Amino acid sequence: MIRCEHIYKSFDGKPVLEDISATFLPGEINMIIGRSGSGKTVLIKSIAGLFPVDEGEIYYGDTLFTSLDFRQKKAIRRDVGMIFQGGALLDSSTVEENIRFPLDMFTGQSMAEKRERVAFCLHRVNLEGAEKLYPAELSGGMIKRVAIARAIVMNPRYLFCDEPNSGLDPVTSNVIDRLIYDITKEYDITTIINTHDMNSVMEIGEKIVFINQGRKGWEGTSADILHTDNRALNDFVFASNMAKKVKEAARPQDSDTRNASEN
Numbered sequence: 001m002i003r004c005e006h007i008y009k010s011f012d013g014k015p016v017l018e019d020i021s022a023t024f025l026p027g028e029i030n031m032i033i034g035r036s037g038s039g040k041t042v043l044i045k046s047i048a049g050l051f052p053v054d055e056g057e058i059y060y061g062d063t064l065f066t067s068l069d070f071r072q073k074k075a076i077r078r079d080v081g082m083i084f085q086g087g088a089l090l091d092s093s094t095v096e097e098n099i100r101f102p103l104d105m106f107t108g109q110s111m112a113e114k115r116e117r118v119a120f121c122l123h124r125v126n127l128e129g130a131e132k133l134y135p136a137e138l139s140g141g142m143i144k145r146v147a148i149a150r151a152i153v154m155n156p157r158y159l160f161c162d163e164p165n166s167g168l169d170p171v172t173s174n175v176i177d178r179l180i181y182d183i184t185k186e187y188d189i190t191t192i193i194n195t196h197d198m199n200s201v202m203e204i205g206e207k208i209v210f211i212n213q214g215r216k217g218w219e220g221t222s223a224d225i226l227h228t229d230n231r232a233l234n235d236f237v238f239a240s241n242m243a244k245k246v247k248e249a250a251r252p253q254d255s256d257t258r259n260a261s262e263n
């Protein structure tokens with residue numbers, strides 16, 4: 001579990017996050033949604049410890065992460081897997097070297113042990129046999145799968161994904177979503193995903209936190225989103241005509257309501 005209490009963060013005096021509190025549970029797909037520039041990336045990077053917060057507390061389980069020194073934070077980071085926009089693979093390293101990187105950094109395992117673990121993770125993301133390929137030889141969907149394999153190679157308890165579907169077609173996006181969902185359930189990971197992809201929210205989202213101009217605008221389940229009165233959230237969710245039509249189709253017709261109350 002990860003818990004944020006009253007997080008504030010500003011850059012050069014400009015507030016970006018104001019009074020954000022939220023709890024993210026293990027074994028669940030927790031999603032942070034909001035418009036471009038609302039502060040999602042700054043929030044997930046603050047939670048991951050990549051940005052120091054100005055005020056507030058972040059707990060990993062019972063551990064107050066924000067009070068730890070560098071060495072103690074590094075120990076917690078062993079339990080964290082991250083997937084960044086674009087995949088963030090090392091272009092001059094093979095798939096195997098990219099996935100092995102956290103093992104090289106954090107463990108004293110033998111090369112045989114590391115190879116075995118890399119092979120297992122590649123199998124888990126359906127990329128067996130891709131060990132010797134370079135990132136330039138991979139499709140966008142394959143790059144994301146390698147990034148997922150690298151993120152899970154250390155058996156993380158926490159998984160942070162910043163726009164994991166950016167640049168992917170809808171079908172490949174669904175494959176990546178399903179993979180992240182399955183891994184989260186399989187290993188009981190506390191997964192936090194930043195997205196503005198409403199399809200992902202409805203497909204795999206469980207706990208949703210809506211950030212509006214740096215503040216928490218709403219939180220609830222993906223099912224609740226369709227019925228909220230929150231204006232800013234509705235403007236965000238139903239920005240596309242297709243989404244509006246889906247909502248209208250889901251709404252009971254006036255005649256249905258009348259019939260129901262008459263019966």
Ligand SMILES: Nc1ncnc2c1ncn2[C@@H]1O[C@H](COP(=O)(O)OP(=O)(O)OP(=O)(O)O)[C@@H](O)[C@H]1O
Nearest residue numbers: 011012016034035036037038039040041042043196
């Ligand atoms: N390192 C930084 N230095 C200064 N300002 C920053 C920095 N990182 C982010 N910001 C500012 O913080 C605000 C929120 O940015 P952030 O990247 O968190 O938005 P976002 O919701 O993730 O947007 P998107 O969906 O487009 O990725 C923006 O105004 C941005 O310019």
